[in-house]
Amino acid sequence: MTKDELLKKLKEIDGTYSQEERVKLLEEISNMLKDANQELKDLYTKTKIEISLANSSR
Amino acid sequence: MGMENQQKPQFTEAAQGEFAQAHNLAEQNLSSSESNESLGQREKKLRGEIAEGIGELDTNIENIEALAEDEHMTPPLRERLLSSIDTISNRIQNKFLAHLGGTAVLSGIVGLQEYLVNTGQSVIEEGSILGDANGVVLAGLALYASIKGIQFAGYKIKEFGIKKGIKKGTVEGGADAAYYIEEEADRVGLDVHNDDLDVSRDERRELKKEESDIFRGEGFRGGPASLSTGYWSPAYTEKASRAFDRTKAEASKLLAQ
Numbered sequence: 001m002t003k004d005e006l007l008k009k010l011k012e013i014d015g016t017y018s019q020e021e022r023v024k025l026l027e028e029i030s031n032m033l034k035d036a037n038q039e040l041k042d043l044y045t046k047t048k049i050e051i052s053l054a055n056s057s058r
Numbered sequence: 059m060g061m062e063n064q065q066k067p068q069f070t071e072a073a074q075g076e077f078a079q080a081h082n083l084a085e086q087n088l089s090s091s092e093s094n095e096s097l098g099q100r101e102k103k104l105r106g107e108i109a110e111g112i113g114e115l116d117t118n119i120e121n122i123e124a125l126a127e128d129e130h131m132t133p134p135l136r137e138r139l140l141s142s143i144d145t146i147s148n149r150i151q152n153k154f155l156a157h158l159g160g161t162a163v164l165s166g167i168v169g170l171q172e173y174l175v176n177t178g179q180s181v182i183e184e185g186s187i188l189g190d191a192n193g194v195v196l197a198g199l200a201l202y203a204s205i206k207g208i209q210f211a212g213y214k215i216k217e218f219g220i221k222k223g224i225k226k227g228t229v230e231g232g233a234d235a236a237y238y239i240e241e242e243a244d245r246v247g248l249d250v251h252n253d254d255l256d257v258s259r260d261e262r263r264e265l266k267k268e269e270s271d272i273f274r275g276e277g278f279r280g281g282p283a284s285l286s287t288g289y290w291s292p293a294y295t296e297k298a299s300r301a302f303d304r305t306k307a308e309a310s311k312l313l314a315q
Contacts, residue, residue: 019097026104033111040118040143047125047139055130 119143 122143126136 019101023097023101023104026101030104030107030111033107033115037111037114037118040115040122043139043142044118044122044125047122047135050135051125051128051130051132054132054135 122139125131126139126143131139
């Protein structure tokens with residue numbers, strides 16, 4: 001599938017949804033990103049603590 | 059997204075620009091009361107939130123990747139961290155794309171499997187699965203359908219002659235797709251044949267071996283993907299990553315409209 005075909009397909013898809021449906025989908029994407037970002041932040045914090053603990057026990 | 063290659067869901071500058079533009083528009087249009095927010099305003103606001111979320115996503119991933127390089131990081135911790143970020147990254151991109159109008163624009167079979175699991179979809183309608191026609195997506199799609207007994211109503215496999223599983227369809231991807239289908243079919247015990255391709259199976263194997271060697275030369279591991287289990291080699295992760303970047307750019311344009 002070429003880039004142009006893909007773009008056309010995506011536009012067709014967009015056109016098949018009402019604004020209300022698009023808003024719902026965008027809400028889902030937005031919430032998913034928020035959850036993912038929180039998960040990444042938690043992972044960062046948790047790992048930092050684990051590094052500290054691992055090094056303090058050496 | 060194999061961490062061996064430091065892959066991450068990084069949006070192109072153009073895509074981020076589109077999102078930023080959408081965000082500015084959203085800001086301008088949100089001067090009215092939130093309680094009276096129209097659907098149009100809500101949509102623009104959401105596009106702005108998504109723009110911010112994606113920017114934050116890149117930052118968070120960069121922070122974790124930097125942490126992985128910390129000199130105090132123990133090998134087991136590093137391995138676990140990279141594995142975690144890989145899982146999260148994959149889930150993000152697959153969900154992100156699966157949310158686009160309910161259509162999966164996939165960069166590979168991993169995304170397809172997650173998409174099917176997440177949506178509970180058992181029938182793939184024509185046109186609902188798009189992808190860079192590199193054969194990986196299509197072959198994986200075809201095989202997944204055959205193995206799981208899913209009705210394969212999407213791409214037609216032109217005279218492909220898979221005797222079990224796949225009902226019909228055309229795989230556009232030529233020898234590349236054929237290679238994956240045949241190799242994976244061997245692995246899972248499916249009986250396949252194709253009499254129409256110009257390139258013989260042995261020749262396809264040889265071509266694929268050369269391709270793998272080239273990828274190895276670039277620092278990637280070669281070898282065929284294990285499509286039915288959802289694993290693919292970093293060589294094809296890199297290949298699909300490029301396709302995925304293009305797809306993301308298109309998706310970003312769509313969202314920014």
